[in-house]
Amino acid sequence: MNLLHSFLLDCCPLATSLTDIPASVCPENMGQIQRYWFVRKGEVAWNIPTPADPTQIPASITGLSPTVIAGWTILFAAPDDTHVVTSPLIGGDSSLTGGSTISQGGGDNSTLSGTTLINGINPTDGTARFDSLTGPQIAAFRALACEGTGLEVYLINQQGLIWGQQVGDLFTGFDVSNVVLGSMTNAGFGTRDMNMMTFQLDFDYDETKAAITPTDFNALTV
Numbered sequence: 001m002n003l004l005h006s007f008l009l010d011c012c013p014l015a016t017s018l019t020d021i022p023a024s025v026c027p028e029n030m031g032q033i034q035r036y037w038f039v040r041k042g043e044v045a046w047n048i049p050t051p052a053d054p055t056q057i058p059a060s061i062t063g064l065s066p067t068v069i070a071g072w073t074i075l076f077a078a079p080d081d082t083h084v085v086t087s088p089l090i091g092g093d094s095s096l097t098g099g100s101t102i103s104q105g106g107g108d109n110s111t112l113s114g115t116t117l118i119n120g121i122n123p124t125d126g127t128a129r130f131d132s133l134t135g136p137q138i139a140a141f142r143a144l145a146c147e148g149t150g151l152e153v154y155l156i157n158q159q160g161l162i163w164g165q166q167v168g169d170l171f172t173g174f175d176v177s178n179v180v181l182g183s184m185t186n187a188g189f190g191t192r193d194m195n196m197m198t199f200q201l202d203f204d205y206d207e208t209k210a211a212i213t214p215t216d217f218n219a220l221t222v
Helices: 003-009 069-077 135-147
Strands: 033-040 092-097 101-104 117-121 124-131 151-157 162-167 170-172 174-181 194-201 209-212
Touching: 033 092, 135 174, 135 194, 162 174
Parallel strands: none
Antiparallel strands: 033 151, 092 124, 101 117, 124 194, 151 162, 151 174, 162 170, 162 209, 174 194
């Protein structure tokens, strides 16, 4: 997604009237993210109300729901682009930091009357700490960086809910880019080795966020 132009185009032309903000009977929070599932972008889409619908891809999961383990088992074992990779549990310091606005001018001669122009919103920055990883685990994490902007991620919280994005009937992972696992830190006696992972989500990922509740498996341990 082109963050700058997407933000500006969403504002033009203006709607006939202001958009009502829907009422909510309860607040919504993601909670602590404790695990990630990665898949290549555009390869997996779950049709929530009608799993047999042809919009659900790949064909290997047609008729299956993301709330049951059967479909995920197929994807965990898939030998192609539909393969879903699960991370170890996060050690700690899991966070998503909302992107700042991209502004121009403000109180100077670079804009008319010194007005601040808002041109876009930066991506959301994600970080997490993984403890005591083995060499093969680190190498596999690093391979994700080669995918660039071609990944989606499902976020698993402490309740085992699977957070992704729902647009219409389709549930997918969040578009994610720049997934990088940093070098290991060793602080010596009485501490665990650790690696920090960083990534970025589109600035508007939160507009379509949705969670599904597994019915016959624990997403934190599967």
